[in-house]
Amino acid sequence: MSELRKDPVVNRWVITLDDKSFVPQPEYKIPGNMPERDEVCPFCEGNEDKTGKNILTINGADGRWKVRVIPNNNPYLKVETELSRKGVGMFDVVSGTGANEVIIETPRHNADFDRMETEDIFGVITAYKERMLDLQKDTRLEYTLIFRNRGIKAGAAVFHPHSQLIGLPVVPMRINEELESAKQYFEYKKRCVYCDIIENELTMGSRIIRQTENFILLTPFASRTCFEMWILPKKHMAHFPKIEEKEARDLAGLLKDAVARLNKALGNPSYNYMIHTAPVKAGDLDHFHWHIELLPRVKSQTGFEWGTGFYINPTLPEDVAVFLRNL
Amino acid sequence: MSELRKDPVVNRWVITLDDKSFVPQPEYKIPGNMPERDEVCPFCEGNEDKTGKNILTINGADGRWKVRVIPNNNPYLKVETELSRKGVGMFDVVSGTGANEVIIETPRHNADFDRMETEDIFGVITAYKERMLDLQKDTRLEYTLIFRNRGIKAGAAVFHPHSQLIGLPVVPMRINEELESAKQYFEYKKRCVYCDIIENELTMGSRIIRQTENFILLTPFASRTCFEMWILPKKHMAHFPKIEEKEARDLAGLLKDAVARLNKALGNPSYNYMIHTAPVKAGDLDHFHWHIELLPRVKSQTGFEWGTGFYINPTLPEDVAVFLRNL
Numbered sequence: 001m002s003e004l005r006k007d008p009v010v011n012r013w014v015i016t017l018d019d020k021s022f023v024p025q026p027e028y029k030i031p032g033n034m035p036e037r038d039e040v041c042p043f044c045e046g047n048e049d050k051t052g053k054n055i056l057t058i059n060g061a062d063g064r065w066k067v068r069v070i071p072n073n074n075p076y077l078k079v080e081t082e083l084s085r086k087g088v089g090m091f092d093v094v095s096g097t098g099a100n101e102v103i104i105e106t107p108r109h110n111a112d113f114d115r116m117e118t119e120d121i122f123g124v125i126t127a128y129k130e131r132m133l134d135l136q137k138d139t140r141l142e143y144t145l146i147f148r149n150r151g152i153k154a155g156a157a158v159f160h161p162h163s164q165l166i167g168l169p170v171v172p173m174r175i176n177e178e179l180e181s182a183k184q185y186f187e188y189k190k191r192c193v194y195c196d197i198i199e200n201e202l203t204m205g206s207r208i209i210r211q212t213e214n215f216i217l218l219t220p221f222a223s224r225t226c227f228e229m230w231i232l233p234k235k236h237m238a239h240f241p242k243i244e245e246k247e248a249r250d251l252a253g254l255l256k257d258a259v260a261r262l263n264k265a266l267g268n269p270s271y272n273y274m275i276h277t278a279p280v281k282a283g284d285l286d287h288f289h290w291h292i293e294l295l296p297r298v299k300s301q302t303g304f305e306w307g308t309g310f311y312i313n314p315t316l317p318e319d320v321a322v323f324l325r326n327l
Numbered sequence: 328m329s330e331l332r333k334d335p336v337v338n339r340w341v342i343t344l345d346d347k348s349f350v351p352q353p354e355y356k357i358p359g360n361m362p363e364r365d366e367v368c369p370f371c372e373g374n375e376d377k378t379g380k381n382i383l384t385i386n387g388a389d390g391r392w393k394v395r396v397i398p399n400n401n402p403y404l405k406v407e408t409e410l411s412r413k414g415v416g417m418f419d420v421v422s423g424t425g426a427n428e429v430i431i432e433t434p435r436h437n438a439d440f441d442r443m444e445t446e447d448i449f450g451v452i453t454a455y456k457e458r459m460l461d462l463q464k465d466t467r468l469e470y471t472l473i474f475r476n477r478g479i480k481a482g483a484a485v486f487h488p489h490s491q492l493i494g495l496p497v498v499p500m501r502i503n504e505e506l507e508s509a510k511q512y513f514e515y516k517k518r519c520v521y522c523d524i525i526e527n528e529l530t531m532g533s534r535i536i537r538q539t540e541n542f543i544l545l546t547p548f549a550s551r552t553c554f555e556m557w558i559l560p561k562k563h564m565a566h567f568p569k570i571e572e573k574e575a576r577d578l579a580g581l582l583k584d585a586v587a588r589l590n591k592a593l594g595n596p597s598y599n600y601m602i603h604t605a606p607v608k609a610g611d612l613d614h615f616h617w618h619i620e621l622l623p624r625v626k627s628q629t630g631f632e633w634g635t636g637f638y639i640n641p642t643l644p645e646d647v648a649v650f651l652r653n654l
Contacts, residue, residue, distance in 0.1 A: 002403060002423030004497065011500050015403050015423065076329060076342045076631075076639060089527045091548045096329030096342065147630030155629030164631065170331065172635030173338050200416045221418045274634030295633060302482030303474030304403075304491065306622060307601030308499030312403060 005222040009185075009193055010177045012309060014222040019314040034110040034159075043160035045107035055101060056131060058123045067123045068104050069131055072164065075100035083140045083169055099135050099167035103127050103146075109160050112150070112268070114260035121252035124163070128275070129248065131165050132241045136280045141167040143175065143279050146240075151270025153297040171279045178276065179288055186287035194289030195236055197221075206318045209325050210257060214250045217258055219317035219324070225299060226315040227266060227324070229258055231292040238285040240277035258294060261324045270297040332549040336512075336520050337504045339636060341549040346641040361437040361486075370487035372434035382428060383458060385450045394450045395431050396458055396492075402427035403493065410467045410496055426462050426494035430454050430473075436487050439477070439595070441587035448579035451490070455602070456575065458492050459568045463607045468494040470502065470606050473567075478597025480624040498606045505603065506615055513614035521616030522563055524548075533645045536652050537584060541577045544585055546644035546651070552626060553642040554593060554651070556585055558619040565612040567604035582619075588651045589623060597624040 005014045042050035045064070056069040077098030084095040105124045106116055113121055132144045148163040149156040156162075171179075185193040201207055201218050209217045209229065220230050231254060233247065243251065262271065273294040278285050305311055329344045369377035372391070383396040404425030411422040432451045433443055440448055459471045475490040476483040483489075498506075512520040528534055528545050536544045536556065547557050558581060560574065570578070589598065600621040605612050632638055 001408070002405070004421040004423060006419040006421075008418055011503065013421075013497060013500070017403065076344065078329070081328070088548075089531055090523055091335055091527075092333040094331040094333075094340075096331060145631065145634055147634050149629045149631075153627060155627040155632075166631060168635075168637075170340060172637055173340065174634060174636040176338065177636075196417055200418075204416055272630030272633055274630050276634070293634070295630075300480060300482040302476045303599030303601050303622075304472065304476075304493060305482075306599055307472055307474050307501060307603070307620070308495075309501040309504075310495075310499055 007220070007222040008197055009181050010174075011181070012222065012224075012311070014224055014311045014313050016223075016316060017312065017314045018316050018319075036108050036110055038109045038160070041109055041158065041160050043102075043104045043158060043162060044109050051102075056127055058127060065107060066120055067106070067127045069127055069165075070102050070104065072100040072102050076166065077168070079138070079167075094169055097140055097169050099138070099141070099144075099165070101131060101165045103131070103163040103165060105161045105163060111161055112259060112263065113161075113256045114263050116256065118249070118253045118256055121256050122249050125243070125248045125252055125255075128163070128165070129241045129243060132277075135165070135167045136241070138167065140169055141280060143168045143171045144277075145172070146275040148273045150272070151268075151297070153270035154272045156270075175276065175279065179279070179282075179285075182287045182289075192236055192287055192289050194232060194291065198232055198234060207321045209261070209321055210254070212250050212254050214247045215254050217254055219321045220293075221317060223313050223317040223320070224311035225295055225297075226313055227262060227269075227296045227298065227320055228313075228317070229262070229294045229324075231255070231258065231294070232289065233291070236286075236289055238278040238282065238288045238290060240275050240290040255292075261327050262294070262296060264327050265324060266296060266298065271295060272297065334547070334549040335524055336508050337501075338508070339549065339551075339638070341551055341638045341640050343550075343643060344639065344641045345643050345646075363435050363437050365436045365487070368436055368485065368487050370429075370431045370485060370489060371436050378429075383454055385454060392434060393447055394433070394454045396454055397429050397431065399427040399429050399491065404495070406465070406494075421496055424467055424496050426465070426468070426471075426492070428458060428492045430458070430490040430492060432488045432490060438488055439586060439590065440488075440583045441590050443583065445576070445580045445583055448583055449576050452570070452575045452579055452582075455490070455492070456568045456570060459604075462492070462494045463568070465494065467496055468607060470495045470498045471604075472499070473602040475600050477599070478595075478624070480597035481599045483597075502603065502606065506606070506609075506612075509614045509616075519563055519614055519616050521559060521618065525559055525561060534648045536588070536648055537581070539577050539581050541574045542581050544581055546648045548644060550640050550644040550647070551638035552622055552624075553640055554589060554596075554623045554625065554647055555640075555644070556589070556621045556651075558582070558585065558621070559616065560618070563613075563616055565605040565609065565615045565617060567602050567617040585621060588654050589621070591654050592651060593623060593625065598622060599624065 002017050037044050052071040054068045058067040060066045077096045081097045083097040128146050145166045182193050207218045277290040278288045332341045364371050379398040381395045385394040387393045404423045408424045410424040455473050472493045509520050534545045604617040605615045
């Protein structure tokens with residue numbers, strides 16, 4: 001029996017089918033013989049001359065790098081471009097001003113979070129934070145987004161584990177929708193909608209996969225795709241870069257665990273995750289709460305989904321939560 | 328040099344890269360030996376017993392069917408389900424009430440619009456119209472959507488040419504966004520934004536591919552993907568099902584032409600199209616204008632696109648228009 005579920009924040013509906021026979025089709029598997037170092041990979045240790053200069057490096061105790069941040073050599077947007085906004089006929093154009101950096105998460109070509117130490121993932125999170133804080137000094141930028149593409153279906157052009165940071169001269173539509181809806185909710189109830197989601201989920205329990213001291217990992221009520229997961233900080237915080245060291249270490253462990261469960265459940269599927277955080281200039285919003293959305297790419301979107309903004313999810317988030325919890 | 332382009336209606340931004348070296352990767356090619364009739368295809372002539380009963384049939388002069396409409400045997404939504412709306416904790420759920428029909432567009436397994444007669448495509452459009460008008464009698468439905476998935480990358484489960492019609496108990500988010508923005512534009516300017524787009528595009532000329540008596544075919548200013556095309560009626564009309572016979576015949580010819588150009592340009596790529604029309608109960612809106620959006624699926628979406636609602640388009644719509652115009 002299908003039902004329509006509304007996302008509790010934005011006006012997004014998911015048709016949940018509860019199809020017990022559905023088999024996800026993850027396109028991407030890690031080949032068994034993938035080496036720890038690939039001669040031609042620009043992100044591998046020893047090939048540092050194949051990329052632009054390091055913007056940030058985090059070294060290990062042995063003096064070798066653990067994380068390095070470089071400029072994207074094929075950037076969508078460039079910091080050097082002067083910001084301009086103009087009209088062309090009735091249309092609006094903004095210059096491609098912005099930043100586009102790549103966070104190389106490990107020297108090891110064949111790693112993923114499930115095969116990295118928590119301390120190494122803590123280094124990745126630290127790099128996210130430091131680069132965001134640095135970019136936010138550029139007053140032309142309205143938003144900084146961290147996202148991770150893993151696997152071809154998720155749009156990753158390079159296999160070697162990496163994330164990207166993009167600084168944008170406008171606030172993205174999806175974030176604006178969340179901000180607007182969360183603000184309306186706050187005006188009406190004087191409470192943060194995400195804080196309410198956390199409380200609701202902890203009370204109901206059926207979609208919680210795991211919780212740590214500072215975070216919860218769950219399958220969202222209106223999951224857009226099977227095995228979608230969100231990580232939310234229990235404490236109200238609008239801006240991801242305000243994360244403290246202790247929290248970042250806790251988050252590293254939970255990210256490792258989430259990816260391990262996903263990889264075990266689906267055999268290394270393609271996936272994306274994005275950090276949703278408040279706009280750079282927004283201040284400490286009472287109504288917005290940063291979080292991470294992790295989306296496995298196990299199903300093609302049809303014209304129905306493109307045309308409507310609806311999603312079709314063949315599986316119940318409650319069933320997925322049970323499955324992931326018990327892994 | 329990249330630039331950010333805003334869609335003239337909704338708050339959607341596209342980063343246009345103007346990458347002259349970009350090669351689209353259409354996953355789907357029609358195998359050379361694809362037969363006109365496939366023994367096991369449920370949509371082929373002679374296999375009518377493999378599907379549910381015909382809801383509508385359009386026959387040719389020879390008495391054989393040209394178009395038939397059947398219930399989707401694996402529907403997202405069912406007309407038989409009683410409509411209910413409830414809260415679960417803080418969450419909202421609507422029963423999976425609705426309709427999901429399949430329009431089989433031709434008896435020929437290996438056809439597409441470019442290899443069909445205009446008169447046959449006119450039959451498809453007539454089926455769209457008649458089925459929408461019939462479903463709109465069900466007062467529980469707020470929206471009826473026609474969409475077409477072609478190729479695996481576009482989410483088509485069956486190769487045989489077909490479209491789908493879905494009737495929904497809520498108005499989809501994407502349509503609501505268009506309606507809201509178009510309404511704001513109208514309140515400010517007392518003109519339909521789509522009528523203004525048509526006038527702007529005809530004046531500028533650079534994105535027009537072709538025009539007929541009643542329609543224009545163009546690459547939209549903020550194309551989300553390379554080779555995106557829109558068809559708009561020149562006359563202001565909010566509701567697609569109010570299309571007249573003469574207009575439907577004109578549209579059939581233009582659809583055939585658009586698909587032929589696309590197939591020739593990219594070698595039969597996967598694509599979707601959707602008819603954007605006003606909600607069932609909306610009346611003759613001054614501010615909304617039905618249109619068709621055709622999106623080739625030639626590039627994976629990354630986490631950046633999922634997370635932001637931004638799109639990355641490697642090619643300039645003006646270059647694509649020149650290319651398609653000259654085919």
